Amino acid sequence: MKRGSVPGNGRKRKGGRPVRVREPGRGGDPKMFGAAIHELMASRGWEQRAAVGGVFGNWAGIVGAELAEHTRPDRFEDGELTVAADSTTWATQLRLLSSTLVRRLNEELGHGTVRRVKVVGPSSGPRRTGAWRAR
Template structure:
């Protein structure tokens, strides 16, 4: 490496150690950066630039309580109904009772139809019998007309086999 041999020869000729040469190079770099108006390690940022804060429309004033801020956010984005339905999913046992909640679960809500999955056909039948009461109870929680219908699905089983084991 010819470049490294030249630099060691010039360092030996000047009588300065590697640390002293590094300090001089750093001091020179700082001086050059100061002339350009920047500081080392700052990239191309100028020393005299000011930060300009741009306020978003509708922001400002006093801080709000968390609950109020969340309600306003949900209303502005149109998420009120989805959040309420999510609350029903989270509080299913409190709405239908622990016995029914142990064997059923809300599965899907779309266009006013709440789909509920039951773990047996017996519980699915029980839930179908209670569907009008359940719609009324859910609308008390969510607001009138939110749930129009309850669709109950039982456990999914595969196709039945034909053959010797079939009862005729």
């Protein structure tokens, strides 16, 4: 190749076959990894699920270390986040903070993603039916 010439002009590869040039945007062009993942998630409708998963992974960063020590997000369905607390005291505390928590979660996930936070406390097991008992 001569100095100053443009590669690929008028030249063929060894073997005599011309080099195929792909059209831009036809899927064969390299993309940044983050952009490719974002495009895949958008095309499959996984963006919200991934964002909610990020909240589950960063629970302590959202609610604070002390509250995260006693609570954990359990599931997210139809705009309702269910959070489990390890005691009735912490369940009550979280219920008092639920409107603030909804606002904070929507800042992270996008407006209207979380409509309600449902707090569940520890279960004491099934109650026995029948007469009152004293011990």
